[in-house]
Amino acid sequence: MTSEVSRRLTPPERYQFGASVRSLLVPKHDPCGTFRDGELWLSVRTPQGGATLHLARAGGELVATGLGPGAAWVVERADAIAGLRDDVAEFPALAVRHPVVARLARTFSGVRMPATGQVFPRLLRAILEQKVTGNEAHRSYRAICRYFGEPAPGPAGLVLPPEPAAVAASAYWEFHPLGVEQRRTQALLRAAQVAQRLERCADSAEATARMTALPGIGPWTAAEVVRTAFGDPDAVSVGDFHIPNTVAYALAGEPRGTDERMLELLEPFRGHRGRVCDLLAMGGLMAPRYGPRMPVRSFARF
Template sequence: MTTVGARVREWRPAWELDLLGTLSPHRRGARDPAFRVEPDGAVWRASYTPDGPGTLRLRCVGGVVEATAWGAGAEWLLDGVPELLGAADEPDGFVARHDVVREQLRRRPGLRIGRTRRVFEALVPAVMEQKVLGAEAWRGWGYLLRRFGEPAPGAPHMRVPPPPEVWVRIPSWEWHRSGLEAVRSRTIMGAARVAKRLEEEPSERRLRSLPGVGVWTAAETRQRAVGDADAVSVGDYHLPGMVGWALIGRKVDDAGMLELLEPYAGHRYRVTRLLESSGRRPPRRGPRLPVRDYRAF
């Protein structure tokens, strides 16, 4: 880690912070070029901020968050550390109504819903993950960031997600090499053209007005960008089965999941995060789905 040009700030949250648990939704696979976890628990994130590219390193020691940032976006990233780590989250009114939820609250008291404040940056990987395996989407994300993202300030081995104007200019053959078919690439480029408006109004209505963006993609985006603790990823391949299995011991569909989560209105995404951390999932009864490779088509 280089300290040249670094800016440092400390922040003490009023709760016992689960640093990695809070930040893990922003990681797109183990090889995400924009996200890195060190052996000592420090977390690195690269982002293209309103002020330009920046890199943020976070480490929690003795209840104090040590934040170090580099690049033109350093001050913007440092200013946003409390919100990124859940300072704007409001879990106080949350009441657990199932034993497994109550147990996970006890085990993970520092799990908060943070927000990056970067809507388009959260939307792009969400679109990539539409109706495909995570590994397939993460491969494309990694390829495009390494190909078109600039080296992260202070961490040149990482890559900063490109700004909207770069995504618009990516040629069709590069999308193909990344493994993304035309439908998802068109959705991303269309969103890039209205990215400024998305940052100004990141509502579900605005997101779902974009061609190719439905309820699942809007929820995945809002969970990360604005910290929407109630956004449910309806349409997810695994989520309804996991929620049903954890809460009532059997798999359910989307309608059944929403019925089970209804008592948690306002905190439904929080509940799914807690249930995911419990490890309770229905047993697999068939072979894993293969990772498709559109580059061979």
């Protein structure tokens, strides 16, 4: 019999549910989650076993329902997953330091940053996103989830995120047909081997230190992880291909920017620098593009 646990949550005024939780899902199709008809379904591995979280609006509330052996665990964390533990009290005073940020902060005042408490699933995705196009990375992510897939509880037809032990026990060449070359695969295998230690990290700083101590995982990857796993609003993805240009263009009118220039422009918003980057993305602010686009490749065909 499938366990089921429910809880009612009270979101803040003007809360934007879809915009707050969409970052939890790989675009277009995520085997481990879906947002449809204004409802979120998300599969997770908990200390008590697999679970599926269902979040849906009911009047002015959110109803969180957990299914499966880990139902109680995921429902207890449902408010964090929905972004309701995100503390934005200090941000309006910082946002007014730049008119663009102030405008976006008003427009997206109902968006909150989720904190899943799940490091390895987001780390898997971040490693796959290193130095390749988003389409290529997400295609590999979907293939890996299906390859290691176990049915998640509930009616949504999801699979549970890959079990770290199963990933760690795999040979690197098993990932080649899934579209991942040896360099990223080796980083993923190292992460899988220490996944339990990563999941026990107390905060964003400890997780960042442990992740970046692993070969093949740098500050960009760590920031992508802690922004979602811990809801860290200050995590900046240093080393990103686009974000320095976006920040330089949006905040200084400069079409190109370096990591150093990006951090200089974001310094007035310290404590919420990652939130500012997210706002610029939500607002559709992008620097002019020059030159050819990065080609989409398939390592599975090499």
